Amino acid sequence: MKWKGGRKSSNVEDRRATSGGGGGRGLPSMGTMMMLWPVVRPLLKTKFGWAIIGLGAAAYFVGFNPLSLIGMGGSTSKTTVANEAKDNEMSAFMSTTLGYTEEVWNTVLPKYGMKYREPKMVLYRGGTKSGCGFADSAMGPFYCPADYKVYLDQSFFEELAKNHSAPGDFAQAYVLAHEVGHHIQNLQGTLAKVQQAKQSWGGSSTKANALQVKVELQADCYAGVWAHHAHNRFGILEKGDLEEALRAAASIGDDTLQKKAGQYVNPDGFTHGSSAQRMAWLRRGLKTGDMRECNTFQ
Numbered sequence: 297m298k299w300k301g302g303r304k305s306s307n308v309e310d311r312r313a314t315s316g317g318g319g320g321r322g323l324p325s326m327g328t329m330m331m332l333w334p335v336v337r338p339l340l341k342t343k344f345g346w347a348i349i350g351l352g353a354a355a356y357f358v359g360f361n362p363l364s365l366i367g368m369g370g371s372t373s374k375t376t377v378a379n380e381a382k383d384n385e386m387s388a389f390m391s392t393t394l395g396y397t398e399e400v401w402n403t404v405l406p407k408y409g410m411k412y413r414e415p416k417m418v419l420y421r422g423g424t425k426s427g428c429g430f431a432d433s434a435m436g437p438f439y440c441p442a443d444y445k446v447y448l449d450q451s452f453f454e455e456l457a458k459n460h461s462a463p464g465d466f467a468q469a470y471v472l473a474h475e476v477g478h479h480i481q482n483l484q485g486t487l488a489k490v491q492q493a494k495q496s497w498g499g500s501s502t503k504a505n506a507l508q509v510k511v512e513l514q515a516d517c518y519a520g521v522w523a524h525h526a527h528n529r530f531g532i533l534e535k536g537d538l539e540e541a542l543r544a545a546a547s548i549g550d551d552t553l554q555k556k557a558g559q560y561v562n563p564d565g566f567t568h569g570s571s572a573q574r575m576a577w578l579r580r581g582l583k584t585g586d587m588r589e590c591n592t593f594q
Contacts, residue, residue, distance in 0.1 A: 297466040298532050305394035309445075310387065311420040386450050386468075387419055393469045396532065397476045400525045405480070408587055415479040416445045417472070437471055439478035441487050446475040460547035464540030466533070470519055470578070471544065477518030481511065502564045509550075510592040512568040513577045516545060517590035520581020528585070538582065545578050546571040 339345030394417050405412040418424065423432045427443030436455075437448045456471070457463035481487050490511055494504045523541070527533040546552065549571025551561045568574065580589055 297469055297534060297537050298530075299389055299392045299396075299465070302392040302530070302532075303395040303399070304388065304391040305398055305414075305417070307394065307398070307414050307416045308387075308391050309416055309418045311418060311424050312383070312387070312450075314424075383450060386453065389465060389468070390417065390419065390448065390450075390472060393472050394476075396469075396526050396530060397473060397522055400522050400529065401476070401480065403529075404521070404525055404587070405483075410483065413444065413483060415439070415476065416443075418445050418447045420447065420449055421451065422449070437475050439475045439482070441478075441482040444479065444482070446472065446479065448472070448475075456544060456547070460544070462540070462544040462547040464536070464544075466537035467540040467544035470523070470541040473519035473522045474515045476522070477515030478511075480518055481514065486511070486514070505565065505567050508567045509569045509573075513573055514590050514592040516569075516574050517577040517581040517592065518587065520578045520583075521585055521587055521590065522581075524582050524585035542575050542578060545574040549574050 339349055398412075398414050401412045402414075418426070418431075420431065421433070423430060424447070425431065426440045426445065426447055428438075428440035431438070431447045431449075433449040433451050436452050437446065439446050452471070453468050456467060478487070490507055493507060497503050519541075523533070548568065550566040550568050551563075551570045554561050554565070563570075569577075577590070577592065
């Protein structure tokens with residue numbers, strides 16, 4: 297995907313340095329505490345030592361490693377530097393992709409009688425707070441309608457590549473575009489109507505699941521509509537990009553995930569749609585570029 301040189305979105309909250317447990321650095325590991333003990337023990341005997349411990353703890357929790365001052369844990373390996381550079385490259389890519397979604401939907405939505413309200417994207421690692429509760433990396437990317445934000449733990453893309461055989465930058469762009477698709481559904485009032493319907497059915501999980509599948513497939517179609525217009529306007533697609541997105545859609549289809557988990561395929565348990573359905577609706581949006589072709593509720 298061609299993205300370098302594109303406008304980065306300003307609607308990005310980068311919490312990577314402060315996420316992991318809901319804000320700030322977590323407690324040091326037991327191994328780190330044992331390593332620190334020979335240093336800390338003599339400091340406990342004086343008031344000045346206690347002051348040093350207090351300052352060191354405060355520095356640690358705002359992101360500075362005080363061990364670097366005494367030659368412990370202060371060196372930065374080439375691997376760490378490379379991983380940080382890769383992580384920052386991914387952040388730049390996602391910020392630019394979000395910028396492309398803003399360019400497209402600010403132009404396309406008014407043609408359907410709607411004004412676009414740009415969502416924010418939260419980048420984090422491990423865990424963070426959201427308007428929909430605590431966000432955990434195990435949840436994968438998600439959209440929270442309560443605060444109009446897309447939450448994205450970048451480790452998901454490592455999972456997508458390694459465990460779902462769906463690498464590639466446009467596969468990653470598709471994931472973000474899908475979540476932005478949920479944002480559009482929120483603006484349309486679709487998510488609120490779906491939630492009301494689910495509540496009216498009480499404990500009927502089968503009906504609720506079937507309705508949620510329609511929501512997810514429409515978001516796939518909207519992702520395709522975005523890609524259609526983004527390519528026409530910015531020429532972002534390169535050879536193999538469409539295959540990357542379709543492979544990603546197929547890899548996270550409910551039937552594929554059930555099989556991978558060693559389960560029987562159970563359509564009643566689907567919440568996102570089968571691999572074939574997800575690819576079909578993504579293709580429809582890509583081909584037509586027309587939101588009216590994305591009515592999965594008919």
